[in-house]
Amino acid sequence: MKKTWRWFGKKDKITLSMLRQISVEGIVTALHNIPNGEVWDLESILDLKQYIEDAGLEWSVVESLPVSEAIKYAGSNRDKLIDNYIVSLENLGKAGIKTVCYNFMPVIDWIRTDLNYKWEDGTSSLFFDKIKFAYFDCMILKRNNAENNYTEEELKKVYALDKTITQEEKDALIDTIIVKTQGFINGNIKEGDQNPVAIFKSLLALYDGIGRNTLRENMKYFLERIMPVCEKYGINMCVHPDDPPYQMLGLPRIVTSEEDIEWILKAVDNPHNGLTFCAGSLSSGCQNDVPKLAQKFASRTRFIHLRSTEILEGGNFIEAPHLEGRGHLIDLVRIFEKEDTSLPMRVDHGRLMLDDEKNGYNPGYSFYGRMYALAQMDGVIETVKNEIKENII
Template identity: 75%
Template sequence: MEKTWRWFGKKDKITLSMLRQIGVEGIVTALHDIPNGEIWTVEAIEDLKNYIESFGLRWSVVESLPVSEAIKYAGPERDQLIENYKVSLANLGKCGVKTVCYNFMPVIDWIRTDLAHPWADGTSSLYFDKVRFAYFDTRILQREGAEQDYTAEELAKVAELDKVITEAEKDDLVDTIIVKTQGFVNGNIKEGDQNPVAIFRRLLKQYEGIDRDRLRENMRYFLAAIMPVCEESGVNMCVHPDDPPFQVLGLPRIVTCENDIDWLLNAVDNPHNGLTFCAGSLSAGIHNDVPALAAKYAKRTHFVHLRSTNVMENGNFIESSHLEGRGRLIDLIRIFEKENPTLPMRVDHGRLMLDDADKGYNPGYSFHGRMQALAQVEGIMAVVNDDLKR
């Protein structure tokens, strides 16, 4: 597989020259300065592509060309936004950038409650605490009907937490759940926005009356509309699984398991409609057998995210070492190197370690933590490929 790295553009503190030195071959990035829904021009694409190539690298994957919320909830501007999306796809194809990772998660992308959960060795990683998330949902966001989504035991723990949680901790939950983990991903909420909770409530309100079936139909409509452009331009679309792969905040999540993946690949049965196989997202769902899913969908996978999680009995989960956890990356690499060896892959959500902590990196995207993960994965790939040659 091609060794790629998510890079956040020319302003990223991690430079392309640094990435070249650690063995990265391809870059995963986007035109982050262009607002959601606007057209990516050939000129803007070529400028970034040429810059990447000047360092001896290639622009391997777009992550992401965002799907605007109005496409997901079928707002009145949906068709115009899809037309803009089609133009951007065609322009990417003209420039030779042929793989687009995207998601269809309403309002919120990946969710964690702690961005620096400590490990005994002094490193830290991302963490999801179900009770703290329930506290955010029921006591801070105060979403109508939120209590129905949690068990009596979980709500009792929320009540206990309410007795001791500080205002600073509450602010940190808001910053973690709806600012820091979202601002650099989908642009709905960004650093510096006043009263992000109020903004978030307005975003949620747009999805009133949107259930799983309705969201699925909106996704099918979007994919059916863009597939002719994908065929003509040779662009592969690969949807990212929901993270975590279960329902949250009263919102439908429709890429969570084998049944969901079967549905989306069959709803618009086209080889350009494929999957980003994110082992971390899928492994956070105790219902998912990650290697079995990799074996089943290897041929419809266009991009791989290699990370892993450990899930606790109470539903909490943590980003594990890339050599451990439910993602079973060793098994996945065996599958993908045998079944679809030209895939781009990137390591994901590395530990915060050494002097990463004071660099201001985006959450989950440290330099040394991901460099360690890349070295671990590269070693696995070398052993697997040596075995395959025998």
């Protein structure tokens, strides 16, 4: 596997020279300054590519070239936005960048309720608390019929929480769910926006009446439109699984399971329509056997996120250590190394440790925590390579 690292551009506090020193080979990044739906011009792409190469690295993967909401819900300007997307892909192809990670999650990207959940050893990680999320959904967002998505026992806990939660805790929950985890990745809501809850509710309303089948057909339409330019330039589109991989907030989610992935790959059966195999996202759904999915979809996997989660009682889940949890990352390395030794992978959602917390890194994207995880995975990869060489596996 090629060891890559998600980097947020020239203003990232983690510099490319730092990454060279810890054995990173490729960079995963995007033109984060360009608003969703606008064209990525060739000059800007080449400028960033050259900046990365001057540091002795390569731009291995685009993550992400965002898919605008109107493409997902089929708004009146869908075709214009897809036209812009095609031009951006064409410019990436001209620049020689061949792998594009994207997602098709409506409104909201990855969802957590705690960004600094403390472990006994003093480190911290991302955490999803279902009752806190239900509280946000029912009592803060006040989504119509939200209570129907939760059990009676869960709602009792929500109402009990309502009696003790402080305004400061409510504000932190809003900030975590719809601002901090979204804004730095070309999200619909960013730091400093006034009344983010109202903005969020207006975005949810765009999907009124849109179910899973409609969203699937909209995704198929999008993929069919962009495949010709992908074929022309050899660009691999790699859809990222939904995180977490189940229905939330009344929104349809369509990349949650084996059946979903199979539908997408067959609906547009083109080798350039591929998968980002995110072990963390997939492992947070109890329906998913992650090694089994890796084995089944290895031939259409174009990019790998190596992280793991552990599902806890009550529907909670936590980012697990990279050598533990339901992601079974050692098994995945064995599967993917046998499939293609050049696949780009990046470790993901490292813990906050040592000086990470005081440096203000983007949530899930610590330096020391990810460096530690990269070292673990580097050792696993080298061990697996030796196993393959010695015909042990």
